[in-house]
Amino acid sequence: MDYMLAHHLIDPRLVVELGYTIIVVSLCFMIFFKTREIYDLTAHKGIKYFRITFLFFGLAYFFRFLSLLFILMKITFDIYLPSHIFKIFSMAFVGYFSTMAILSLTYSTIWKKLQIKHPLLLFNAIAILISCIAFISMPHSLLILSQAVLLSFTIIMAAYRYNKSRKTSQLFILYILFFLFWIVNLFILGPKRFLPIEIQIAFQIVSIVVIRVIYHKVTKWTK
């Protein structure tokens, strides 16, 4: 009975998650590949960090789906997976790629103000540190908390920038929404992992719209 109930409850989520992941990962990778030519032509630092953001986000969403698949396999089919395998995917890979993505996107907009000698080295060190701490200490909330701190840093930097230039940026709002949806998506991997499916779908639809708007802006200039 429990098995039937779990099966009945979980299956639609898996389908929703699969569809959502395919759309988001495709959009992220398309942004990465579409900006290749203008980066090759200019070697512009801002373009470099902008495009790798979407490569890392695509990978983070992909590993997030794999983590979720493990949870669902365990619940639905009672398939035992050693916990360290799940931790590698959910904490290490998801933590690493998403931290790299958040840091890259933030840096792409502030690199003119904040000159760092080897930004990728620094970002890798931060991302590895965060994913290692999350992996060792396990509480899922630690990963969410560290990403929320990074998000706050992004908001402060952007607010400082826009306050100085005295203009509001539609792009800034898009980025903040994009990050927020990512953090909401991380909750799904946590202990209280399942939001009501209607809320989850609503979040996912809005997050697809946000990425689609970014993608549309990219294609406008990369014909």
Place this chain on the structure above:
Amino acid sequence: MDKIRRRRDRLEVVYDILKIIRQHHNSIKPTPLLRYSNLSSQSFSEYLSELLEKGFVKEITDEKGKKFLTLTDKGFRYLEKYKLILGFIEEFEL
């Protein structure tokens, strides 16, 4: 602000150099190119080395041994895409 300006100028200087070459039927000697580009000789040398190294222009030598600079496909593509590149940088505030 200075750094933004420098970066924008860099893309613009590259565009200007490539445009001058194209305007001269895609073949110009380095000395007149230096003159038309309005750069110091040191800056010009740096830009030219970069453009040669990255394959935007190539050097050709005629039968009399005179050197000319000519655009490569990549150089033409840069000219073609320049406005889109600026639009992209502006759109995403990069």
